[in-house]
Amino acid sequence: MKSFLSARPVLWFLFLFNGAVAALRAVAVDGAQGVMAAVGMGLVSLGAGFGLVPSRRGTTQLGRA
Known part of the structure; x- marks a missing residue:
């Protein structure tokens, strides 16, 4: 499960989908419930x-291992 969740396509999907849902939740749901849902998804x-x-x-600051 860890290798699946750390795959780049899955991370991109989670980043974009949850970001969009957080933005929509902040607008669509009123009050504390909307704020908390948006914060959680964000x-x-x-x-x-x-x-x-x-x-x-x-690596170090000079780029050498």
């Missing part, structure tokens, strides 16, 4: 977006 979208950023583990 956090999932941000998490997927950070998963798309390439990691730089094992």
Whole structure:
């Protein structure tokens, strides 16, 4: 399951879909329930977006391992 969720196409889908749903929720649902739903979906979208950023583990500032 972890390899499936960390695949780039899945991360792109989660990022775009959850971002769009968060934006629509903020407009479509009134009150605290709409705000909390938008915040929750936005956090999932941000998490997927950070998963798309390439990691730089094992390198120093000069680019050497």
